[in-house]
Amino acid sequence: MPRYSTKTLLIGIFFAWLWGAGLLVFWRGSNQWLTLGGGSVLSAPTPKFDLASLRSGATARQCEVWYNERFGLRNLAVRTDNQIYMTPFGEAPQRTEGTTVIVEPGTWLFEHHYIEHAITPSPRPESELRAAARDIRAAQEKLRKLGIPLLLVVAPSKAEVYPEHISPIRLGGRTPAGVLTSFERLRPFLQEEGVRYYDGPSRFAEWKVAGRPHLFAPTGTHWSYDSTQEVWHDLRALLNPDLRHPIPEWPLRSRDLAHPQRNDRDLLALLHLLNELRPVPPVPFPDIAPQTSVPADQLPRILWIHDSFGYPLIKQLYDGNAAQPSVGLYYFTSAYRLPDRTPINLDISKIRWAEFVKEYDAIVVVWTEIAADTDSWGFFKLLNGQL
Amino acid sequence: MVFSSLIFLYVFLPVFLTSYYLAPIRWRNHVALIGSLLFYAWGEPVFAGVLILSSLCDYGLSHCLANPGKGPAYRRGVLTVGLILNLGLLGYFKYANFFVGQTNGLLAWLGQGSLVWTQIALPIGISFFTFQKISYLVDVYRGTAKPARSFTDFLLFVALFPQLIAGPIIRYHDVAEQIRERAHTADKFLSGLWRFTLGLGKKVLIANQLGAVADLLFKQEIATLPMPYAWTAILCYTFQIYFDFAGYSDMAIGLGRMMGFEFAENFNHPYTARSVTDFWRRWHCSLSTFMRDYLYIPLGGNRGRAWRTGLNLWLVFLASGFWHGASWNFVAWGAYHGTFLSLEKGFRHGRLAHIPAVLSWAFTFLVICCGWVIFRTETIADAGHFLQRMIAFDSWSGVTDRVGLFWPDVISHRATGMLVLAAIVSFIPDTVWTRWGWDQACPTTRWQSAGRIALGTICLLLATASLANQSYNPFIYFRF
Structure with a gap:
């Protein structure tokens, strides 16, 4: 069982991670590796905060789409998940939208379509x-x-x-x-x-x-x-x-x-x-x-x-x-x-x-x-x- | 808002937890209440009004119930009013569309015009918070709990966001004391964090993968579904629903612990059950307990003759099925389980008890899987066709022409890996989990601590990566 100081440190790391990853949405910076990068397209409109949108729940949905697109670690996160598909499983994720890449032996890649x-x-x-x-x-x-x-x-x-x-x-x-x-x-x-x-x-x-x-x-x-x-x-x-x-x-x-x-x-x-x-x-x-x-x-x-x-x-x-x-x-x-x-x-x-x-x-x-x-x-x- | 979303994890959670722990202890309930109402109002602000107003009624009624100057008839009347209000609200929002649809079907069959009706939207979590409010009124009526000391305390019990949307169903007498006073310790927080990340992993890394496979297959033409596809679909769904719901419960219990609350466990390795009765002791325990205490026992429980006990059980499961959703499939699913439970009750002391463990486990798992077919399909006819396809030994030839789907498109290697992992995790007996110390709130050895930190971190990071990479993220239990 971790000692008291270790426990405090672990809780501190958790809070720092949540705040750090969360706030990266406001930092575009030049580090494309962390933020945008290949495959990341900003297409979600800025959420509307008028009364009708708030009441219908549209604002909430728009905020979620907007945030998902701008999540500060998006590029790194998507690459990591794709690597999990590739390294142990030897495949690329199936996409319901966009292009699904088929990975065949010898690094032969095809578009599913x-x-x-x-x-x-x-x-x-x-x-x-x-x-x-x-x-x-x-x-x-x-x-x-x-x-x-x-x-x-x-x-x-x-x-x-x-x-x-x-x-x-x-x-x-x-x-x-x-x-x-x-x-x-x-x-x-x-x-x-x-x-x-x-x-x-x-x-x-x-x-x-x-x-x-x-x-x-x-x-x-x-x-x-x-x-x-x-x-x-x-x-x-x-x-x-x-x-x-x-x-x-x-x-x-x-x-x-x-x-x-x-x-x-x-x-x-x-x-x-x-x-x-x-x-x-x-x-x-x-x-x-x-x-x-x-x-x-x-x-x-x-x-x-x-x-x-x-x-x-x-x-x-x-x-x-x-x-x-x-x-x-x-x-x-x-x-x-x-x-x-x-x-x-x-x-x-x-x-x-x-x-x-x-x-x-x-x-x-x-x-x-x-x-x-x-x-x-x-x-x-x-x-x-x-x- | 769902727990397994980036906006919850990286906006709501840090803001809420920081505000909660920066607030003085006496203000923490208020912070928790404001956070919970914002959480609920996020997607459907209008229904937050329904939640607050109906809670206000229940709070008022509970004080009438606790009035020592009133006789039993008055108190029974007040309880009846409370039950009618709560069940009426649930009936209106959850079942009105269904009954109007059925009535219109009947009228059409009779050659009559249909009823004019505007579809009603279902407030998220209404099935759960209605049961919680009923438990409160009944507990106060029975004298097992005192009325909440303030409306905000009561509203916090109803709206507490970790369990508001999909349970576990918390009963008032279990948390009344905790609302008044609870300990906030680093141990408790870390234990909650571990539980939360574990649940997040179950939901995002396993359930979502398997859910995509199940959804793809269940939307195909069922009548021509090849047998291997039918089994793949139902096995994926069987593990999806478990990891989805148990994952959500883990997250709810974990978040509760991070706020100092202790909620009752909701799952106990249900797929290791050796009978349907055993399964229901392990699956959605908070619902089973609620049904036992507030419906089965008032119906007479097992105090009568064997046939009466069987009937009581069957009725309870019929109601439980209908609680899951306004559809004949849920009713049939409840009746199906009720029938097995009633039969097991009858044969409890007979030869069934001597069946080898592996056989009884395998039979139970098969019964549960077939039950999920009824649960998952849209109509009773579809369920029948699906069950037929599970035993249709037709050849593989022409499979893709019939379905238009190739095996690699049906299930990816990663989903196959998750299916195997889900099966292993689900089938390990609970004695093994106990020996490993898995079920303890806090680790007792350095190895357990290190293992929890490592697994929790991996789950959090990989779930974040997966969430960023997928837009498919619905919770099955949101519609109940």
């Missing part, structure tokens, strides 16, 4: 898929008449490219190859309509058969920074013949195997651990040098409408100094300026497309195959309605 999509047959009616293909073709045709090439880039899903790294129990006896997803059903209609598109899933399947490694980094969810170099070779071949100002090649300083960087470690970062996983398989990192042979005013200006698979492409394009400043429409909902990625206050629903498209040499739409059912977030329909 992508696995689910790869083994779920598409229920979409054929008529809708055909109509979607027609919309894309019509938009391409209208823009072609204006002298603006429109390219659809379909990115592959990691779960489709590397299913052998997913535990059979997670696939429930199915294989992604044996399940027809919406994009796989859309593909024949795209071909039938004569849509110009980049078929990332087919291309990656070819590369895989040819033995090309590192198409995806084990620790990333997007196509690897290295493989997007090769994707750019293909995209140049598809776009340049129609461009007044072709996209130039950019030189590489090096392409050494290295610890995953940028999008090659996005799932690793999402695990949000105290101690990063070991060992993390190295991946080649193409160090891009800006091209200097083509002057700035001779570079193309490309409008990007894309999901997260567009970022690695855009990053390389501007690292290589191969395009003029432009605009990106992320998920066709938020606009930002390129290359600095600063948000623009632009209401996308109010854009007058007939005028807007004239500012660009080309439009590139990028989505991963799991987004096939979004119909490019309504972009082609809207464009066809206005052009």
Whole structure:
């Protein structure tokens, strides 16, 4: 039994802990390790203290959400809990909201959502898929008449490219190859309509058969920074013949195997651990040098409408100094300026497309195959309605 | 506000405990009362008025009951008024929606129009504080307790925040003296702190993990639930409800001790019980004791013939089931337990007593698990389907097509670990816990002290980490 002084000390430590941890909510400071940090987003509004909110209990609920978000040790606490999931149990927590990361042997990480999509047959009616293909073709045709090439880039899903790294129990006896997803059903209609598109899933399947490694980094969810170099070779071949100002090649300083960087470690970062996983398989990192042979005013200006698979492409394009400043429409909902990625206050629903498209040499739409059912977030329909 | 929330742990608790211990001893009851009312009013301020006004009525009635100049008929009348007021309040807030719903169902069946009714919100903890107030009135009526010396003392008994929301159900004569005078010692505080952190760990680290699995499975189509999923669901729920409720009771007892109070124990390793009767001596003891003293004995207890005793038991458990919630499932759950208790009463001296311990324990655990199926499902039909699925030996093939859930999505490794830990902790006999000194309020050896400090610290830190990482945090017993 602790002696009296020890007991007092223990009680003192307890009080100090409660007060210290509690008051950290008011100290943002620069120590991101303790307070905010990756995965922490401040979205809760400031609680209202009016009579109606107080009486209904809304104030109390708002205070709890507000406090949970700002709890001073939040970052450290979340990392600790995630580490408990990872170290003894070898997994990441299942999230009801947000992204659930699946941890497979060899530090192969997947997004749960992508696995689910790869083994779920598409229920979409054929008529809708055909109509979607027609919309894309019509938009391409209208823009072609204006002298603006429109390219659809379909990115592959990691779960489709590397299913052998997913535990059979997670696939429930199915294989992604044996399940027809919406994009796989859309593909024949795209071909039938004569849509110009980049078929990332087919291309990656070819590369895989040819033995090309590192198409995806084990620790990333997007196509690897290295493989997007090769994707750019293909995209140049598809776009340049129609461009007044072709996209130039950019030189590489090096392409050494290295610890995953940028999008090659996005799932690793999402695990949000105290101690990063070991060992993390190295991946080649193409160090891009800006091209200097083509002057700035001779570079193309490309409008990007894309999901997260567009970022690695855009990053390389501007690292290589191969395009003029432009605009990106992320998920066709938020606009930002390129290359600095600063948000623009632009209401996308109010854009007058007939005028807007004239500012660009080309439009590139990028989505991963799991987004096939979004119909490019309504972009082609809207464009066809206005052009 | 729930104990297992960051705002309680790191805002309410430090502010309250500091204010409490900085206040002079004579003011501590007032600090405790203000803290308790703020705690209750935090989420539902309107119902704090219900709590205070109804307590005021009971306080007034208790002084009428204690009036020495009045005869037994007057006192019986006053007690009846008190019981009607309390049970009426409980009936209105907790059961009116149910009865109107049932009536409307009947009217629809008869082809008649339905009653116009606005749904009533349930004040948190009303089942618990109503029973506490009834115990007070009956104790004063019986002369086992004197009326509270002041309204604030009585209100503190009713509203004392550690036990206000989900018990243990405190009876007035057990704490009347403590409200007047209690010791505040470092030993008591540390013992309370240990108990609180242990309860926090049970709730956040075990019950919440298992609750997520149970919730996921119980919301699936029950009629097609594969047998392994059905067993996983009910085992997770069986341990979830225990660790959730026992964890809450630990926290309540611990917080009480930190304020100098001693509350009665509510659980005593219930899943080691060797009969349903034994289970009810170990599970939610404060409710069982209340039911025994204020319903079973007034009904005649075991003073009559065997069939009458059985009937009394069955009626008590029917009422106990209905107390848990306004649904036929709770009534059926009460009747189910009442039936087993009545049967055991009848066979007590027969052959059942000679069954090997392992068999009687396993049988009891199975009965309890099946009871939780009735308790957890939404309708009696669902309970029937679920019990069927528990014995449906169909193959694994097509499981995921039927349910759309893969095994790794159903139960994580961590939840599996917690299920195993929960089972081990639950099945260790109480004699072993006693030998380890676990049940003592204060440790007696240096090793016990060190173990408690280490385990308490781990529970507090890991629970904080887990709370920061999860938004899923409801207490099962809040709806009762």
